[in-house]
Amino acid sequence: MPTPHYGQPRYRTIADELTGRIESGVIPLGTLMPPESALTAEFHASRGTVRQAIAVLREAGIVATAHGRGTYVVTHGTEAIEGSTERQVLADKHLSTLLDVPIGAVLIEIEHVVRGPAGAKSVVRSIRPVQEPAANPGNAPDSAH
Structure with a gap:
């Protein structure tokens, strides 16, 4: 679990951690993001918080969600x-x-x-x-x- 960034919303901290993983290649371009259940367990966060973090990545154009396919990484650098x-x-x-x-x-x-x-x-x-x-x-x- 990443170190908390005080004064920053929890979903933003999770989004920053996931962005770092994508940028470093830990989560490669074109691959599915880990399921919400895995992220909620890893970050000890609610499903709503994880969904907000994924929404931040989606709004930034880093990931895309397709019905029936899941959420996958669409940009990397x-x-x-x-x-x-x-x-x-x-x-x-x-x-x-x-x-x-x-x-x-x-x-x-x-x-x-x-x-x-x-x-x-x-x-x-x-x-x-x-x-x-x-x-x-x-x-x-x-x-x-």
């Missing part, structure tokens, strides 16, 4: 994610083993193009399982019948 694409892929044997899903399971592949002052620098790809919809609760009708 002079580098920035220029664009993102998302597509569905099927798990082959290798991905099946890595992600502990059956072969043929539907996965989401997200690709970020990272640009620096001199042009394209790298492509960052991440692959994750598709979020399964919640099971039908109780007596809710099942459209498969």
